[in-house]
Amino acid sequence: MKRLICWIAAVFLLCLGAVSGRAASEVTDFRWVTRNDSAVPFVRMVLDVDRLPAIDAELNRDGTVLSVELKKTEGKQVEGVYALNPDIVSGVRIAQEKRNLVLKIQLPKATVKEDINVFPLKADAAHQKPYRVVIDVYKVVPPPTFKTTAGLQDKVIVIDPGHGGSDTGAISAKNLYEKDVTLPIALYLKPLLEARGAQVILTREDDHDVYGPHADAVSELQARVDIAERAAADVFLSIHIDSFVRPNVGGVTTYYHRKTVFDETLAEALHDHTSQVPGFDDRGTRTANFYLLVNSTMPSALVELGFLSNPKEEAELRKDSVRREFAQQIADGLEAYFNRADRISR
Ligand SMILES: [Zn+2]
Structure with a gap:
């Protein structure tokens, strides 16, 4: 169940607009879905942006709040408080903090970095999809307690x-x-x-x-x-x-x-x-x-x-x-x- 970690705490310079002084990026939509089609269910959050901003993601010490900062980004259309899946992501607050758009993502159980995946997606003209910022949070699954060692002794x-x-x-x-x-x-x-x-x-x-x-x-x-x-x-x-x-x-x-x-x-x-x-x-x-x-x-x-x-x-x-x-x-x-x-x- 090991997943590839794509922990973005750095800056994306891939996008052409990522130079200081340019106009702010703009988030035009926020949506989410619970995905049950993987071994461990996860919540996928997607933000549509007109161009990719620099992204900062940080998990607090006890693993219950994930902060995702979209640098130099505005998002009047998506600001607000959202209730998601209480088992995986209890809620999200999206708010403007100075020049950055900040998502405060509440996690119901202590979550580790390996269960979080934040990544950008390029625009896909063929499918009429804009630039996107994707945040995946996997469900916290307690380790199994049943024994699987050989023999019947102590089973x-x-x-x-x-x-x-x-x-x-x-x-x-x-x-x-x-x-x-x-x-x-x-x-x-x-x-x-x-x-x-x-x-x-x-x-x-x-x-x-x-x-x-x-x-x-x-x-x-x-x-x-x-x-x-x-x-x-x-x-x-x-x-x-x-x-x-x-x-x-x-x-x-x-x-x-x-x-x-x-x-x-x-x-x-x-x-x-x-x-x-x-x-x-x-x-x-x-x-x-x-x-x-x-x-x-x-x-x-x-x-x-x-x-x-x-x-x-x-x-x-x-x-x-x-x-x-x-x-x-x-x-x-x-x-x-x-x-x-x-x-x-x-
Ligand atoms: Zn029977």
Whole structure:
């Protein structure tokens, strides 16, 4: 995430007009936008100018105020106070200070120079764009707290047995409930991981709702995310069993959401193992905007271990040996993940 630093604290002599005594530059427009199309979101502020002025940029000591001075510049049309994106740039005041136009940019969190980029753009006649001064401020992102070293020793793993209590999850034609399959797999998994040195927390250890009976879906799912966040989990894994209207559809799927550079690796490592359990088709890894995956900050995955709507797979899922086998494969998959993550982080 290292970005090229273009910290302009000097004078631009490139522009032809930058000689002392010339008439002032004039700012004719100020606009801004939040850009979410980069790895880290940023606010881009743009000032249109009739010619490029000298620019001075200075960040105060605690990184909360960025002052950008356009030398010998007037900007009656843009003077004022602007509210921007409260997460990245809380506000900007543009005012004339003697011969210079000064932007006082308020930053909500202590920002470092590497997260700020101030640069001029030449006029672009082909696209009818004037000279511009651009100020980019990147969002302050706290460093990740989850561990990505090899092995399961000392890793904190939160396992979420899907559904529970008032929420049965899927129900098979022969009345097998999803919640009653996800729980035993999680209970078998816990000691396997602990034997390899991990600290394991289950979102539920018996048949109950995590938030409360008959809660709305978001409250129930957020309660599970909260457990993972409070535990500062290194991995958050939710276990589910699929269902579909057509009984011939079956297989194991692993879902992930690409919010860290590790989510895909986690899903692949898990899937390499869970797809080895005999009697189930392999539906591969897939991306999804599932609540648990999007709203947790650590690498997370959601496994769908076969289909309750598929009679063949439903019969397998009733077997204790199959549930133990899934637990074993998940444990191996998690260990494989940490070993891969360790190589990625180097
Ligand atoms: Zn489910």
